[in-house]
Amino acid sequence: MNSNSTDTAAQSSGNSSELPRLHPWPVRLMHWTNATAMIIMILSGWGIYDDYVIIPGLHFSETFRLGPWAAPSLLWHFAGMWLLAVNGCCYVIYGLLTGRLRERMLPIRLAELVQTVRDTLHFKIAHEDLTVYNAVQKLLYIVVILAGISQVLTGLLIWKPIQFSAAVALLGGFQAVRLEHFLGMGVIVGFLIVHVALSLLVPQTLWAMLTGGPRLPTRKELS
Amino acid sequence: MKSPFRPVRVPDPAILDDHRRLIARLERRGFIRGGLSLGALAMLTGCDVSSEPGVDKALRLVSSWNDRVQGALFDPTHLAPTYPESMILRPPKFNAYYDITQVKPVSAQDWKLELAGLIADKRPWTAERLATLPETEMVIKHICVEGWDYIGGWSGPTLRSFLERVGADLRAKYVAFKTADDYPSSIDMATALHPQTLLATKYGGAPLADPFGFPLRLRMATKLGYKNPKWITAIEVTNRYPGGYWESLGFNWFGGM
Numbered sequence: 001m002n003s004n005s006t007d008t009a010a011q012s013s014g015n016s017s018e019l020p021r022l023h024p025w026p027v028r029l030m031h032w033t034n035a036t037a038m039i040i041m042i043l044s045g046w047g048i049y050d051d052y053v054i055i056p057g058l059h060f061s062e063t064f065r066l067g068p069w070a071a072p073s074l075l076w077h078f079a080g081m082w083l084l085a086v087n088g089c090c091y092v093i094y095g096l097l098t099g100r101l102r103e104r105m106l107p108i109r110l111a112e113l114v115q116t117v118r119d120t121l122h123f124k125i126a127h128e129d130l131t132v133y134n135a136v137q138k139l140l141y142i143v144v145i146l147a148g149i150s151q152v153l154t155g156l157l158i159w160k161p162i163q164f165s166a167a168v169a170l171l172g173g174f175q176a177v178r179l180e181h182f183l184g185m186g187v188i189v190g191f192l193i194v195h196v197a198l199s200l201l202v203p204q205t206l207w208a209m210l211t212g213g214p215r216l217p218t219r220k221e222l223s
Numbered sequence: 224m225k226s227p228f229r230p231v232r233v234p235d236p237a238i239l240d241d242h243r244r245l246i247a248r249l250e251r252r253g254f255i256r257g258g259l260s261l262g263a264l265a266m267l268t269g270c271d272v273s274s275e276p277g278v279d280k281a282l283r284l285v286s287s288w289n290d291r292v293q294g295a296l297f298d299p300t301h302l303a304p305t306y307p308e309s310m311i312l313r314p315p316k317f318n319a320y321y322d323i324t325q326v327k328p329v330s331a332q333d334w335k336l337e338l339a340g341l342i343a344d345k346r347p348w349t350a351e352r353l354a355t356l357p358e359t360e361m362v363i364k365h366i367c368v369e370g371w372d373y374i375g376g377w378s379g380p381t382l383r384s385f386l387e388r389v390g391a392d393l394r395a396k397y398v399a400f401k402t403a404d405d406y407p408s409s410i411d412m413a414t415a416l417h418p419q420t421l422l423a424t425k426y427g428g429a430p431l432a433d434p435f436g437f438p439l440r441l442r443m444a445t446k447l448g449y450k451n452p453k454w455i456t457a458i459e460v461t462n463r464y465p466g467g468y469w470e471s472l473g474f475n476w477f478g479g480m
Contacts (some may be wrong), residue, residue: 010383069367071473078289078475155342161366162303162445162480163296168305172371174364 021133022213024092031209033087034148040066040080041151045185047073054182078159085152090122101145102184105138113139130208131216144191149183154181259468277414277475286475295479299413303444306362310386311376311427318367318448319404320468328433329403329454332449333434336439340399340459342392353424361419363444366480375444379424383416391460399465400441403454407464410443411477419444419462422455450478 023031046060047067053059067073094154095101113135120136157177171177184219199206208214317323324444360378386393392414393416399409414420423442424431431437443451449469459465470476 044314048370052367072279072282075279075286075367075473075474079282079285082285158295159294160480163298163301165301165304174366178370 019215019217021215022208024212027100028209028212030087030091030094030163033083034091037080037084037087039147040076041084042185042189044073044076044080049182050075054179058131063144064165078206081152081155084148088148088152092149104133105142108138108142130205130213140191144195147187150187151181151184154184256318263291276342281475286473289475290477293479294411296414297411297413299417299426302317303363303419306356306364306374307341308362308376310374311362312373313427314432315426315435316371316373319453321404323434326434327403329437331438334438334456336455337401337457338389338459339457339458340383340461341392341395342386342458342460345389350424353422353439356384356418358425359418359421361421361444362441363419367448368474368478375442376427377421377423378424379421379439379442380424381418382420382441385422386399386415386460395445395460396462397460397465399456399459399461400452400455401459402452403456404454405467406468408441408450408452408467409476410441410446414445414479417445445480447478447480449474453468 043064043066047065048070050059050065051070064067065073080144116134116136154171154177157164157168157171158174158181161174161177168174168177169181172194198211204213227346259301318340319326334350336353338345338347359381360376362374362376364372365375366372379473382398386398391398393412397409398412398415399407401407410420420441420443423436423440424438425434426435431440436455439455440453441451441455450467467476
């Protein structure tokens with residue numbers, strides 16, 4: 001399927017305004033809510049981290065921290081967590097109920113994955129069709145969704161290490177969970193850099209996440 | 224005497240009529256309000272959102288909501304993991320809002336524990352009398368809000384046994400503490416009654432050393448380090464929110480783990 005077939009399908013139905021968009025409004029709302037929550041969590045997390053660093057010598061500059069010292073950073077982190085967790089739950093439930101997660105992220109084929117990586121290294125970034133994710137995109141989105149879930153869970157354990165002492169022990173103790181929470185942040189920041197860079201390289205994707213993007217043929221018409 | 228600055232002929236006040244409505248609207252308050260908003264706008268460019276009064280207020284509101292969530296998550300029967308005595312760190316780690324060299328030792332002879340609020344028997348306690356109470360020992364992990372931790376061994380009467388002994392109202396909301404180092408603190412009643420909440424008098428089997436709160440400090444296995452006041456001089460049972468030192472600066476009040 002390419003963008004032409006999408007347009008044809010939209011025209012053939014005769015009533016294009018009823019066809020769903022690539023990113024329906026709930027997805028866009030949750031995407032930007034998540035972006036806000038993630039930025040709050042990452043920047044306030046850096047403020048908390050700095051009081052007792054995990055990697056000696058690694059500090060986050062005050063310019064990027066949210067909150068001038070630990071107490072305000074903690075206030076931000078423990079307020080932002082509600083936005084992140086509630087919005088994240090909505091996204092996963094929505095994605096499962098509508099089938100969007102399965103449709104967009106699966107299947108991932110190894111051969112396709114290798115081919116996409118090879119193309120990308122040759123600067124052949126194919127993105128004519130916004131409606132289909134390539135294997136690397138699929139993998140990255142799955143990884144970052146899992147990292148987000150992991151951050152919420154390890155964050156909960158760092159917040160309540162005694163109430164959930166069995167789970168903390170399972171993950172290797174309090175400091176191990178702290179390290180896992182820190183590494184999870186690293187994965188998400190890494191994703192963010194690639195994600196933002198690519199969306200700026202292919203601005204139609206950014207525009208689509210703001211306005212909804214092209215209309216999609218319904219599943220019936222595809223089959 | 225006639226002022227040389229006053230005009231000889233006063234203009235007709237009717238010339239003001241055109242502007243009377245405008246003048247009536249000029250108010251000192253309006254100027255102050257406008258000036259403040261302009262100042263607030265200027266502060267935004269300095270870009271520290273956290274110190275914006277509205278933002279700070281909203282964040283603290285969420286923090287008190289988090290107090291309630293933590294109260295609901297707190298299981299009064301769940302025990303914190305304990306460790307073998309061989310893992311006790313000696314001496315424990317010192318942490319306060321000042322340096323260890325600034326610790327002012329408390330003399331056991333002059334020391335008294337005052338009681339206040341919803342307590343039947345408010346007679347003050349001496350160190351000797353406190354030592355007659357049955358002792359509980361626990362080897363637990365101390366976790367600081369900053370992220371570090373260590374294992375410490377504490378002993379002393381449980382706060383529950385003490386509160387029962389003095390006839391405190393155990394249905395009250397808060398137990399508040401005053402200390403010799405001016406570090407007011409307070410906890411919820413559910414945590415006060417938890418079996419791993421001690422009025423600690425000893426560390427690693429020996430009396431507390433001066434920097435760690437001699438002769439009496441609080442040690443809870445279920446709360447972060449800053450919730451454990453040292454050099455306690457007074458205990459109050461109350462239904463009025465007492466707050467605390469770090470809490471007034473923005474740390475979360477419940478501070479539960």
